[in-house]
Amino acid sequence: MSTFEFLLQGLGTAMQPMILMYALIGVTLGTAVGVLPGIGPALTVALLLPATYGLDPAGSLIMFAGIYYGGMYGGSTTSILLNTPGESASIVTALEGNRMARAGRGGPALATAAIGSFVAGLLATLALAFLAPQIVKLALVFGPREYFALMLLAFVTVSAAFGESTLKGITSLFIGLGLAVVGIDGLTGQARMSFGVPQLLDGVEVTTLAVAMFALGEALFVSAQGGGGDDRVQDIRGSVRMTKADWKRSWPAWLRGSAIGFPIGAMPAGGADIASFLSYGTEKRMSKYPEEFGHGAIEGVAGPEAANNAAAAGTLVPLLTLGLPTTATAAIMLAGFQQFGLQPGPLLFATAPELVWGLIASLLIANVMLLVLNLPLIRFWVLLLRIPRPWLYAGILMFATLGTIGVNPSSVELTMLALFGFLGYGMRLFGYPIAPVVVGMILGPMAEAQLRRALAIAQGDWTTLVSTPLSAILIGIAALALIVPMILRLRGRGAVLAQIAGDED
Amino acid sequence: MTGKTGTGRRPDGAAFIIAGLLAVFGAILLWDAARIPETGGYAGIGPAAMPRLVGLVLIVLAGLTALGGFRGRLADVPRQNPVALLWIGGGLAAQIALLHVVGFSVATGLLFAATAAAFGKRNLALTLPVGIVLAFFIYGIFDRLLQLNLPGGVLETLIWGG
Numbered sequence: 040m041s042t043f044e045f046l047l048q049g050l051g052t053a054m055q056p057m058i059l060m061y062a063l064i065g066v067t068l069g070t071a072v073g074v075l076p077g078i079g080p081a082l083t084v085a086l087l088l089p090a091t092y093g094l095d096p097a098g099s100l101i102m103f104a105g106i107y108y109g110g111m112y113g114g115s116t117t118s119i120l121l122n123t124p125g126e127s128a129s130i131v132t133a134l135e136g137n138r139m140a141r142a143g144r145g146g147p148a149l150a151t152a153a154i155g156s157f158v159a160g161l162l163a164t165l166a167l168a169f170l171a172p173q174i175v176k177l178a179l180v181f182g183p184r185e186y187f188a189l190m191l192l193a194f195v196t197v198s199a200a201f202g203e204s205t206l207k208g209i210t211s212l213f214i215g216l217g218l219a220v221v222g223i224d225g226l227t228g229q230a231r232m233s234f235g236v237p238q239l240l241d242g243v244e245v246t247t248l249a250v251a252m253f254a255l256g257e258a259l260f261v262s263a264q265g266g267g268g269d270d271r272v273q274d275i276r277g278s279v280r281m282t283k284a285d286w287k288r289s290w291p292a293w294l295r296g297s298a299i300g301f302p303i304g305a306m307p308a309g310g311a312d313i314a315s316f317l318s319y320g321t322e323k324r325m326s327k328y329p330e331e332f333g334h335g336a337i338e339g340v341a342g343p344e345a346a347n348n349a350a351a352a353g354t355l356v357p358l359l360t361l362g363l364p365t366t367a368t369a370a371i372m373l374a375g376f377q378q379f380g381l382q383p384g385p386l387l388f389a390t391a392p393e394l395v396w397g398l399i400a401s402l403l404i405a406n407v408m409l410l411v412l413n414l415p416l417i418r419f420w421v422l423l424l425r426i427p428r429p430w431l432y433a434g435i436l437m438f439a440t441l442g443t444i445g446v447n448p449s450s451v452e453l454t455m456l457a458l459f460g461f462l463g464y465g466m467r468l469f470g471y472p473i474a475p476v477v478v479g480m481i482l483g484p485m486a487e488a489q490l491r492r493a494l495a496i497a498q499g500d501w502t503t504l505v506s507t508p509l510s511a512i513l514i515g516i517a518a519l520a521l522i523v524p525m526i527l528r529l530r531g532r533g534a535v536l537a538q539i540a541g542d543e544d
Numbered sequence: 545m546t547g548k549t550g551t552g553r554r555p556d557g558a559a560f561i562i563a564g565l566l567a568v569f570g571a572i573l574l575w576d577a578a579r580i581p582e583t584g585g586y587a588g589i590g591p592a593a594m595p596r597l598v599g600l601v602l603i604v605l606a607g608l609t610a611l612g613g614f615r616g617r618l619a620d621v622p623r624q625n626p627v628a629l630l631w632i633g634g635g636l637a638a639q640i641a642l643l644h645v646v647g648f649s650v651a652t653g654l655l656f657a658a659t660a661a662a663f664g665k666r667n668l669a670l671t672l673p674v675g676i677v678l679a680f681f682i683y684g685i686f687d688r689l690l691q692l693n694l695p696g697g698v699l700e701t702l703i704w705g706g
Contacts (some may be wrong), residue, residue, distance in 0.1 A: 093691035174649050206612065210566065213598055217573055222594045227583065229591040232576050255632075262628035262662040342574075388579045429665035435657040436632070437679060440639060440655060444648065445692035457636040467559060470619040487594045491587045499588030 049396030050299055053404050058101055061094065065102035066408045072256060074116050074420045077261065080351070081474070082253040083110035086435070088182040088246050088375055088463070089442040092425050096379040097394055101401040103375050106161060107368065107406045111311075111351050112413050113343050116154040117418055120273045122299040131145050131319040132347070135332070135339030137273070142335050146279035151289045152335055152344040153413040159297040159345035160406040163352035166301050167359075168399050171388070172349075174360040183493035184504050186361070188513035190486040193357075193365050195520045198475035205525050207471045208349040212463075215479025219244050225488055238451035245374040245481050247443050249367065251456045252473050254439040256463020258432045265466070272424045279417060280355020288339040296345030303346075304353020307365040311350040318346035359383050359395060363482075367474040383433060406415040554590025558621065561607040569604030631662035643655035647697015648687075 052058060052404040057414040057458035069241065071084045073197040087106050101218045132152065139148040181189075198212035199205045221232040222242025235534065273540035299321065300314040322342040323332050332339055362384035376383050381391070388395050413420070426434075463473060490504075497503030504510040565591055577595040603681055635658025642651040656675025657668050674700075686692040 075582060089686070089692060093689075201561050206605070206608055210609065212600050215604060216598045217569055217595075217602060220573065220598060226592040229580055229583075230690070231595055232573065234576075255636075256573075256663075258659065259629055259632055262632060262659075263624040263626070264622065265625045265628070284547070287560060341550075343570060427658040427665075429594055429671075432663055433659040433671070433675065434678070436635070436659045437652055437656050437682065439673070440652065441682060441686065441694075444643065444694055446693045448643065448693070450643070453636075453640045453643070457633070459639065460636070468619070468621055469562065470626070483594075491593075492588060494587035495585065501587065510651035 040170050040539055042172055042423060045172075045392065046400060048393065049398075049400030049478055050403075052097070052393055052397030053101070053400040058098060058401065059404070061098040061102040062105045062382050062405050063408055065105020066109040066112075068102075068418060069106035069422060070113040070409065072106075073110035074423045075113075075119055075259055075426070075435070076117055076424060078112060078435070079111075079253070080107060080110035080217065081249065081371060081477070082257070083107075083113070084368055084371045084375075085246055086251040086372060086438050088371065088378075088542075089445045091375065092378065092445065097397055098380060099379070100375065100381075100394070100398055103372065104398055104402055105405040105408075107351065107372065107408060108348075108402065109412075111348055112153065112409050113364060113420065114158055115347070116149060116413070116417065117424065119148050119152060119340070121423060121424055123267070131298060132340055133317045133395035133409065134319070137337050138333070138335035139212060139340065140273035144335060144337075145273050147281045147285050147337065148335075148340050149417055150279045150281050150414065151285065151341040153417075154420055155289065155293040155296065155341045155345040155411060156348040157406055157410040158293045160295045160302060160346075160347040160352060160409075161403065162294075162350040163301045163304075164399065164406065167267075167305075167352055167356055167402075167408065171360050171399070172448065173394075174356060175385045175388045176254055178361055179308075181509075182507075183489040184497065184507065184510045185513070187486055187489040187493055187504065188517070189357075189361065189363055190489065191308065192481050192513050192517040193363060194453065194479065194486070195517045196307055196476075197210060197365065197478045198472070199521050199524065204470070205521075205528065206370065207469075208475055211466065211471050211473070211475040212479045215476035216483040218476070219483030220479045225484060225492055236451065238447075238449055243455065243480065244443075244446065245454070245477065246446070246527040247452060247456050248459055249371050249477050249478055250373075251459030251465035252438045252444055252466075253367075254435055254475065255456070255460025256467055259464035260467045261428075261432065263468075264470045270419070288328075288337050291325075292318075292338040292341035293345040296342040296347075297324075297349040298494065299342075300346035300349030300351075301353040304324045304365075305356040306349030306353075307357060307363065311347045311354075311366070314346040314350035314353075318342040325451020329482065332350040355402075359398075359454060360385060362485075364478060369479040370477050373481060419538075556613045556616065558619075559609055563610035566602050566606035566609060570599040570606060573599030573602065627680065629659050629664040635659055635662075644695055644696070647700050648683050648694045649676050649680040649699050650697060652682075653677075 053062070066276050068087055069083055071079065072078055072086060089103050093333055094102065118133035119140050136148045136152065139145060191269060194212060197209035203520060221239055223230055223240055296318045299318045302319070303314040304311065319339060319342060322338040323329060326332065326338050354366050354369045357365055358369045358372060362373070362382055364373045373383065381387060440453065440456065443452055457501055466473060493503055494501070505514055573595045577592040577599060580592040583590045584705065637652055637656040639651045639655040642654065653672055653676030656669040656678065659669065660671040682700065683694055687694045
């Protein structure tokens with residue numbers, strides 16, 4: 040069957056009334072939680088994972104995908120109307136979008152973000168549908184060494200290639216890898232780092248870690264700053280309609296944003312934030328109105344928002360076809376698959392095509408739903424932004440602990456949740472990134488297993504790791520992605536050495 | 545360890561504490577790996593290899609962090625409010641201790657009220673009942689409708705039935 044037929048079949052699955060309802064619940068929940076200030080897509084997905092536990096795999100995953108897309112939409116609303124974006128990928132949106140909102144053009148900013156997200160989501164999901172089968176074919180020739188090389192590359196891009204400090208990124212990654220060791224070794228059954236505590240034999244739950252680090256860590260951090268309630272929600276004055284000039288300036292930006300975002304998401308090359316930064320730079324360079332940038336240029340909202348959503352769909356390519364999560368959100372989604380004993384990867388396309396294609400088709404439908412939910416109902420979502428902080432964070436903590444209690448109501452698990460929460464707070468305080476911990480935690484055991492398999496096949500010969508062109512190239516790129524940014528930072532430091540005294544590393 | 549507004553390149557105390565914690569984590573990994581029998585098999589490396597590698601790297605990272613601490617500040621840390629942290633930490637501890645004694649709703653209501661207090665809403669006579677009622681509804685939705693197994697107490701059994 041061709042991709043097209045598979046997609047039609049998937050649409051058939053996705054159009055079933057129950058499935059449509061799951062998708063609708065998913066996008067609604069995702070938008071509602073994503074709009075809340077301080078909550079990004081990773082946390083949205085982690086917080087809402089328990090809501091899907093009771094459903095069947097298809098319904099649950101489709102609801103989950105809706106939550107993911109909804110969280111991305113909701114985040115952009117927050118960053119336009121409030122100057123503290125909930126997700127790093129929206130920081131650029133906040134740059135121009137918040138300026139527009141202050142100038143009384145909040146409506147068109149929200150509209151170009153929503154329609155741009157829709158256009159990008161549509162294009163990128165179609166690209167996902169047509170690219171996935173090709174990657175699956177390619178993945179069939181992948182052996183353990185190729186998988187290991189890919190994971191190595193994902194480790195480097197998520198931790199060291201971007202961000203303010205290589206040292207801090209790598210430290211975060213290795214904290215995650217260390218936590219991943221806890222539990223029973225998948226290949227030999229050897230207990231590691233469990234110290235005779237039976238609950239530790241199961242290892243650390245990815246959702247516990249993610250919820251603790253993102254939700255608890257964030258709540259602790261915000262509370263310890265003494266509230267800091269000086270950020271004001273901008274009102275939407277006037278119509279949300281875009282003028283003809285707005286449309287004319289937005290269209291090319293949406294398309295460019297999609298073209299930039301999707302490949303970046305699809306390659307293990309970092310997440311949506313990089314895509315939106317690149318898109319912002321591109322728009323600034325190509326715009327006919329460069330003087331407006333920094334004062335509310337509509338291209339500066341349209342491009343990055345499209346790039347952000349296209350990258351979100353792009354990350355589903357390695358996740359679905361290779362089982363390889365490249366962002367924290369994707370890592371939590373992988374945990375969502377694993378709760379049903381499903382392992383995304385080439386095999387899933389063969390064993391459960393109706394599930395995979397139903398999921399991809401649902402993404403298309405979720406995208407349409409989100410456009411409807413976000414344009415006419417935007418004033419309703421904005422109300423959520425006005426929840427006073429004490430109630431908001433009290434509610435977040437309630438849901439954060441609910442997830443852990445629902446899966447495993449043991450005091451050991453809850454104590455881990457609390458401890459990781461304080462770890463997340465400390466890391467935030469000193470500028471250590473959180474995402475590498477979560478990705479290291481879930482990819483660590485997978486990478487270890489692939490490495491040991493590869494070595495077992497080669498009878499302990501380490502040169503096997505670079506013995507095929509593909510794995511050698513991948514490891515080479517990983518090494519470059521580690522070394523080049525270090526050199527760049529060293530160079531940059533040379534130039535701005537005078538400023539360094541007050542600046543962080 | 546926090547709240548100091550140091551300027552310039554003085555040694556940073558926080559960096560040494562972080563380095564110490566990283567080194568301890570690394571050492572625990574190495575110590576645990578040392579007790580694992582080395583059964584490399586065909587691969588030549590067994591279950592002890594990964595913790596050994598991660599432990600060693602963590603100790604190296606601890607060294608680099610400490611070196612960085614001599615050179616200057618790790619990060620500009622604004623003054624923190626420890627009372628808020630104590631409220632949330634206390635709320636979490638209360639929930640863990642009481643969850644199986646008084647049930648989900650009351651224990652989680654306590655956490656709710658403590659968190660609200662951390663963010664400045666200290667009126668427990670208001671926040672505690674709101675929290676308990678909210679948690680009670682969540683219990684109803686998740687335990688009864690979505691088949692999640694939440695620990696119930698007297699309150700839950702009385703109203704939703706056993």
